[in-house]
Amino acid sequence: MTTAAVEDLLRELTPQVLGGLVRRHGQFEGCEDAVQEAAAAAAVQWPADGVPDSPRGWLMTVASRRLIDQIRSDHARRERELAIAAEAPPEEAPGADDTLVLLFLCCHPTLTAASQTALTLRAVGGLTTAEIARAFLVPEATMAARISRAKQRIKAAGSTFSLPADAEREERLQVVLHVLYLIFNEGYTASSGRELDRPDLAREAIRLARMVRAQLPEDGEVTGLLALMLLTHARREARTTRSGDLVPLDEQDRTRWDRALIAEGTELAKASLAGPALGPYQLQAAIAATHADATTAGETDWPQVHAAYLILERIAPNPMVTLNRAVALAETEGPRAGLALLATLDGDERMAGHHRLLSVRAHLLEKAGDTAGAYEHYRRAARSTASLAEQRYLESRASRVRP
Amino acid sequence: MKFLIGLHINPTVLDALTDAEKTALGAGHGAFIEALKESGELILTQALADPSQAAVVSVRNGQPAVTDGPFLESKEYLGGFYLIDCESKERAIELAAQIPDAAIEGLGVEVRQVMFSDGTLEA
Numbered sequence: 001m002t003t004a005a006v007e008d009l010l011r012e013l014t015p016q017v018l019g020g021l022v023r024r025h026g027q028f029e030g031c032e033d034a035v036q037e038a039a040a041a042a043a044v045q046w047p048a049d050g051v052p053d054s055p056r057g058w059l060m061t062v063a064s065r066r067l068i069d070q071i072r073s074d075h076a077r078r079e080r081e082l083a084i085a086a087e088a089p090p091e092e093a094p095g096a097d098d099t100l101v102l103l104f105l106c107c108h109p110t111l112t113a114a115s116q117t118a119l120t121l122r123a124v125g126g127l128t129t130a131e132i133a134r135a136f137l138v139p140e141a142t143m144a145a146r147i148s149r150a151k152q153r154i155k156a157a158g159s160t161f162s163l164p165a166d167a168e169r170e171e172r173l174q175v176v177l178h179v180l181y182l183i184f185n186e187g188y189t190a191s192s193g194r195e196l197d198r199p200d201l202a203r204e205a206i207r208l209a210r211m212v213r214a215q216l217p218e219d220g221e222v223t224g225l226l227a228l229m230l231l232t233h234a235r236r237e238a239r240t241t242r243s244g245d246l247v248p249l250d251e252q253d254r255t256r257w258d259r260a261l262i263a264e265g266t267e268l269a270k271a272s273l274a275g276p277a278l279g280p281y282q283l284q285a286a287i288a289a290t291h292a293d294a295t296t297a298g299e300t301d302w303p304q305v306h307a308a309y310l311i312l313e314r315i316a317p318n319p320m321v322t323l324n325r326a327v328a329l330a331e332t333e334g335p336r337a338g339l340a341l342l343a344t345l346d347g348d349e350r351m352a353g354h355h356r357l358l359s360v361r362a363h364l365l366e367k368a369g370d371t372a373g374a375y376e377h378y379r380r381a382a383r384s385t386a387s388l389a390e391q392r393y394l395e396s397r398a399s400r401v402r403p
Numbered sequence: 404m405k406f407l408i409g410l411h412i413n414p415t416v417l418d419a420l421t422d423a424e425k426t427a428l429g430a431g432h433g434a435f436i437e438a439l440k441e442s443g444e445l446i447l448t449q450a451l452a453d454p455s456q457a458a459v460v461s462v463r464n465g466q467p468a469v470t471d472g473p474f475l476e477s478k479e480y481l482g483g484f485y486l487i488d489c490e491s492k493e494r495a496i497e498l499a500a501q502i503p504d505a506a507i508e509g510l511g512v513e514v515r516q517v518m519f520s521d522g523t524l525e526a
Contacts, residue, residue: 112490115443137405137520138446138488146443386404386516 003047010039017059034066073128100215107176110157115150116179177225180205184229220275224282230265231288234258246393250297262292280316302331319351335368355384371401405488406495411511412482431503450483
């Protein structure tokens, strides 16, 4: 069929389809938009691929889908306008079991982390593809392809819409929590580019974590993750200057920390530690709670922080944990002890040339009075990071100790 | 994570390729682009015109001066790039290895992480 003939057919069909849709759903405006979009898609596809057997049915199906997408996106907008939603206790949503199933599905182990986060934000978070694309600073087409590929993979894996069996559930829950953690971190660090128009991923992650906790209140790691997010989020206002420069923990204006979030996070962190099992999120939440408890940096209970990192290092060995423990150790036993612990990471290829290792070493060298060494390491760390804010911070530290 | 994969090209090397090799090179890029689009990892790719068409602009004492030709006096020049968004540096390297240039002696495929982005991302 020619393009002109398709256009004629569409002109004839769209009012019928719109009528049918409004009768079913109400919301004239939304239906109209949806039918417009369906017609626009038909105007491109039909001349190329041929007119479907039932063009009216095709339009109705496509428009209904668009309408549902739109309802979801309006819902997400409403959610974000109620910014406090992330901070206030959640309402029990009916049919929330389904949401948990959906979350497990979106965090399917066959997907890459990038696809898991994108799909979770879209299907569970209710963000539009355009919003997710903006959040990750990629073109909408890139994000749309990623989401579409993710859906195909899940389909190909033959997943059913049900919770995984017990043995698999714990493992899959770890993936879900990791995805929420990644979403939170993306919102928290916001490593590149402008912040304008970007959806608030940290709040979204907190909202999702609350939702999971409402379903699994007994799980210590779920509670621990939520506590960690709240305690980290509480420092948000204090961790950058107005011009976007990073402020390290020991220099933050602690009066700007959000006391309500700290109170809730601390209580959750304590509650999570009361359970039988101990996991990495619980320990990280406990560490964050210890920092939150200190009115000034000088009052920090470093022995407790160090003890928590020691346990964390034992249950989830990771060079980053050792790195953080070195900072705590330097506070309790002096910078040379911290530097000695850092030296054990030198052979670890995961840390070779990593800017965090360089910057922590610079920091400890500075504390130890080795300004030349500190200067060199701050400079090397500044060259190694891919974050502009971090680079500015490290350059400024380097200037302070310049020999 | 965003990476720019720069394609450093040597005209002498390209000229020495047989017609079949040139066709395979083009087809290889075509297939690579399609795969990147489908996986949702492609942001943008562009090929640049010949360096003989380049202009180097400088301003001295407020006066602009323009020199024809490329800035670097080198056998290789930037022929084009892929701007990608992928999981990790390891993945970026894995993708770079799929670019046909990587298998040709004298052509350079360089992976660089992006540090700052602005402007519209719609290509």
